[in-house]
Amino acid sequence: MTISYHRPTKAVIDLNAIQQNVTQEQQQHPDKKVFAVVKADGYGHGAISVASAALAAGAEGFCTATLDEAIELRCNEFTQPILILGIIAPSDAPLAAVYNLSVPVAEINWLQEAAKYFHDTSLKLHIHIKADTGMGRIGFLDTKEINQAVKWMEQEENFYWEGIFTHFATADQVDVQYFQAQTQCFNDILQALPYKPDYIHTANSATAMWHQDVGNMVRLGVAMYGLNPSGTDLEPPYPLQPALSLVSEIVQTKKLPKGYGIGYGKTYETKEEEWIATIPIGYADGYTRNLQGFNVLINGQSCEVVGRVCMDQIMVRLPKKIDEGTQVTLVGKNGGKEISLQDIAAYEGTNNYEVACLISTRVPREYVGKG
Structure with a gap:
């Protein structure tokens, strides 16, 4: 998708916020190595710029979801350890080795x-x-098979056993019963190992924030971007700094008479004479159709999205005539008010991760801060 620089819609990424979030995590766990999770183009924030900011703040490695994401980091001169979190094809194993990448194994x-x-x-x-x-995704289920895999790798010149890890399903929830069961299961696995590898890690953002674990590494994901892994269920132990704002401008303002239909399907009809503004952002940019009825901020005032969200545009109801070219804040602060990614997530019935990742590549990323 072509990046659309020649329109006012853009995502603004505060690299100082990224660095502050990394620093705060390091202060929480000074005995653990922080690996910055930059998969999915840095949760929509831009993997390369986020990786640079995290590295400057003291991150010692990176995690990606795919082999291609990891190779992109290497091609941008990141020499630190990189762990791919998803299974790669066996035929791609030599390529991963050429790029000095670490990969997960889930079966012998x-x-x-x-x-x-x-x-x-x-x-x-x-x-x-x-x-x-207990996640039910990739991974060995049997301790005996894990030990067989370790023994097998000891006899192979092309393989080095570097780490062991698991992923918790409910680390971001108030009820800790299932988390504790998973923890016990992982501890039993560790006890049965013939020896320990260099890296032992269970801590994603949620685990690192609210639990104690036996690992020596943190996979810092969504918290690095200033987003609460639990949504609103648990309070973070330190203040998170949101890194992303989403802004645009009014491209047209007009007064429409009472009873005028707005948008596809005429799902909104003016109740009286109303000022309607059009904003150049839509579901092709990740501003989804079910955000009809949500709000944007203009001059510090909440303005409702009326009519269906179009592919490239939305319409909002204004309290009065507002000049074309006026800034519109879809995510971020404006005039003393704020819309967060979590606010959008709550309205859509999803999580803040998804909202960030859905912001499409058509939306330019503009970076502020040190990086």
Whole structure:
């Protein structure tokens, strides 16, 4: 998708906020290495710029979801450890080794298949064993199989066992019963290992913020972007600094008579003479159709989105005539008021992660702060 620089809609990313969030996490856990999670283009914030800011704040490594995301970091001269969190194809194992990447393994068959593609004994692939302790996604279920995988790697020149990890399903919830069960399961796995690898990690943002764990590494994801992993269920132990604002401008203002239909399907009809403004953002930009009835901020006032959200435009009801070219805040602060990604998430019935990730590549990212 082409980035649309020649319109007023843009996402503004505060790199100082990214750095502050990383620093606060380091202060919470000075004994752990922080790996900045920059998957999905840095949760929609821009992976390369976020990685640079996190590195400047003291992050010691990175996590991505895919091999291509990891290679992008390497091609931008990031030499730090990079852990891919998703399973890659066995045939791509030598490529991951060439780029000095770490990958997860969830079954011994993957290791045996990947070994067939190595023809250079000098290549070394770093492996993190993934244990499924209750998430139901990728990972070994059986301790015996984990130990078999460890033993198998000891005999192979192309594989180095670097880490073991799991992922908690309910670390962001008030009820800790399931979290504790997963913790016990992982601890049992650790006790059964013949020895410990370099990295042991269970802490995503939520685990790092609200729980104690046995690991020596934190996978700092959504909290790095200033977003609460639990939404509103739990209070963060330190103030998070939201990094993303989404802004645009009014491109047309006009007074419409009573009974005038607005947008596709005529889902809104003016109740009296009303000032209606058009804003150049729509669902192709990640401002989804179900945000009809939500609000934007103009001159510090909440203005309702009326009519269906179009692919490229929205219409809002104004309290009075407001000049074209006036800034519109869809996420962020304006005139003493604020709309957060969490506010949008609550309205849409989702989480703040999804709202950030949905902001499409058509929307330019503008960076402020040190980086």
